[in-house]
Amino acid sequence: MINLDELKFDEKGLIPAIVVDAITKKVLTLAYMSRESLAISMEKGLTCFWSRSRQELWLKGETSGNYQHIVSITADCDGDALVVAVEKDGPACHTGSDSCFTRPVWESEELHEFSLEGLMALLEGRRAEKKEGSYTTYLFEKGLDKILKKVGEESTEVIIAAKAEDKKETVYEIADLAYHVMVLMVQAGISLEDIHRELASRHVIDHKVKQEKMTK
16 A cells, blocks of 8 residues: 555645546546545545545535445556556436546447446347347347256356367357356346355355365
8 A cells, every 4th residue: 555645636735536437437427536535435444535526525425316336446657647446336427427427529440349347238238128030039039948948058058168178169158158147147137246245255254264274
């Protein structure tokens, strides 16, 4: 952990803080912290900023209820900017949007960004608005039993490929399985955040178990 005296606040006593979702890694907002608001953030475990427009401290969520619970705060190599990873109670933007960054400026025609969150959004869209000829739409139309059957089939394919020690085929089959499991998640109303929280809770338990074994 670095000493706060190593951070470089600008001539107005502020340092930019890029707030990201600790689960999805999505950039939520860019705000500014003063030394005081940073201290409050660390003390409360909630993001507190300095409002440049109102010239006052601003505890995010104090009026809206959309608090941001801090997971970690990391400084860049120069110590003049922060990344604040949070678990949020609601939208980060005052417009009600999940993120303040929603207005595309430019996008490559050759390179396309992929994320599990983007895939989940696509799957949810296919369930809400059926697209003719779409395999995903077909699965949702057939319903839970068909989806479960495909999850079972793909699980078997993963086992066969892994048993054959064929890495390329195993990766291919795991991708197929992951896709069908995510279709099941949408069907069952399960989000990526639900799975993340479950895995995170197991990580804590596993860490405690390891510690107990080491002390025996």
